[in-house]
Amino acid sequence: MSSLKVGLVGVGGISRTHMPGWTASEEAEVVAGSDISPEALEEWGALHNIKKLTTNADELFSDPDIDIIDLCVPNMYHAPLAIAALEAGKHVICEKPLAPTPQDIQRMIAARDKSGKQLMTAQHFRFAGVSQAMKAEIDTGTLGDVYHARGWMLRRNGLIPTATFIEKKHSGGGPCIDIGVHILDLTLWMMGNPRPVTVSGVADARLAHLPGAFATWREGAIPSSFDVEDYAAAFVRFENGATLVLEVSWLLHHDISGEDMQAWIYGDQGGCHWPSAQFLDTNYTTRQFNNRTLQLTQDKMEPHALECVEFAKAIAAGAPSPVPAEQSLQVLAILDGIYRSQAEGREVTIEL
Numbered sequence: 001m002s003s004l005k006v007g008l009v010g011v012g013g014i015s016r017t018h019m020p021g022w023t024a025s026e027e028a029e030v031v032a033g034s035d036i037s038p039e040a041l042e043e044w045g046a047l048h049n050i051k052k053l054t055t056n057a058d059e060l061f062s063d064p065d066i067d068i069i070d071l072c073v074p075n076m077y078h079a080p081l082a083i084a085a086l087e088a089g090k091h092v093i094c095e096k097p098l099a100p101t102p103q104d105i106q107r108m109i110a111a112r113d114k115s116g117k118q119l120m121t122a123q124h125f126r127f128a129g130v131s132q133a134m135k136a137e138i139d140t141g142t143l144g145d146v147y148h149a150r151g152w153m154l155r156r157n158g159l160i161p162t163a164t165f166i167e168k169k170h171s172g173g174g175p176c177i178d179i180g181v182h183i184l185d186l187t188l189w190m191m192g193n194p195r196p197v198t199v200s201g202v203a204d205a206r207l208a209h210l211p212g213a214f215a216t217w218r219e220g221a222i223p224s225s226f227d228v229e230d231y232a233a234a235f236v237r238f239e240n241g242a243t244l245v246l247e248v249s250w251l252l253h254h255d256i257s258g259e260d261m262q263a264w265i266y267g268d269q270g271g272c273h274w275p276s277a278q279f280l281d282t283n284y285t286t287r288q289f290n291n292r293t294l295q296l297t298q299d300k301m302e303p304h305a306l307e308c309v310e311f312a313k314a315i316a317a318g319a320p321s322p323v324p325a326e327q328s329l330q331v332l333a334i335l336d337g338i339y340r341s342q343a344e345g346r347e348v349t350i351e352l
């Protein structure tokens with residue numbers, strides 16, 4: 001029997017990728033679930049043989065037998081539910097974006113610090129073998145002084161046209177908030193999370209409102225309630241002098257394969273590319289990993305599952321959160337800066 005008990009809130013799409021992680025974990029197991037949809041909850045409970053089911057998440061928070069709350073609900077519920085769970089003394093792992101605004105995340109961090117519990121953002125791309133190996137290699141100093149990076153996650157036509165994704169009051173934003181968080185988190189992490197100070201950005205919808213615009217991921221026209229951006233681009237400056245160029249889209253006449261997600265990290269001793277893991281050095285040679293980091297490249301398990309395993313391990317060991325909320329605060333501060341820069345038509349300052 002695992003000693004840490006998990007209550008999962010939101011039994012929809014992404015929760016299916018967390019369940020194998022909790023099943024594989026030696027430290028934790030799911031014992032309860034909550035969802036506002038009684039039908040979805042019943043079906044999930046039957047599938048996983050979980051009997052403790054409630055449509056009121058507060059019942060999981062006040063349950064003394066539960067140690068960890070796993071939040072797999074739409075974006076706008078992340079902050080209120082995480083804060084309530086932390087205040088009730090639970091550890092929280094929460095789907096990305098940790099919250100739609102930096103202010104929400106600051107409140108979550110305050111609740112975490114008051115409770116003394118752990119808070120982790122489910123940034124699963126960090127848990128891919130190639131990401132782990134690249135990060136370990138970069139952390140040896142192989143790139144020298146990292147002074148520039150580029151990250152992009154561009155979909156030609158890839159969005160979920162439901163209110164929880166395409167209406168700002170529910171999602172907090174479009175591709176910046178939905179997928180920008182992935183590539184930005186990964187790129188910042190590989191850069192060593194320098195502190196962002198300014199951003200100049202655009203975030204607009206040039207295709208979503210055109211007659212006949214459609215969403216391939218749930219066939220049919222894009223609803224007229226679409227009020228978020230469909231693409232964004234930004235230039236970010238950091239306190240240490242480094243810079244970053246970011247591009248994201250749900251809709252863009254780019255790359256017929258459907259999705260193009262990449263990053264380049266540039267230092268004065270070398271550069272590297274994710275996900276190919278090519279390292280370039282000052283002798284104009286290209287290599288992959290050294291013997292020490294090579295073993296990390298193997299995926300231990302599917303990254304969404306591994307993030308749950310690693311969170312439980314960290315709690316059991318009294319170790320820090322594998323994805324600290326402070327790093328998600330940087331991500332959301334930059335994305336918030338892009339929206340402010342779009343509104344003001346100029347570079348804006350990031351206060352952190």
Ligand SMILES: NC(=O)c1ccc[n+]([C@@H]2O[C@H](COP(=O)([O-])OP(=O)(O)OC[C@H]3O[C@@H](n4cnc5c(N)ncnc54)[C@H](O)[C@@H]3O)[C@@H](O)[C@H]2O)c1
Pocket residue numbers: 009010011012013014015034035036037040057072073074075077095096097122124164178
């Ligand atoms: N990491 C990834 O790759 C990835 C991929 C997709 C979605 N996500 C994130 O996961 C979260 C959920 O997205 P999804 O695609 O699973 O959505 P979904 O609509 O498939 O599932 C959400 C579930 O939450 C339930 N729910 C809604 N409000 C609730 C509330 N207040 N309390 C309890 N349950 C509630 C819904 O009934 C539904 O069952 C979002 O934050 C999204 O950004 C992450």
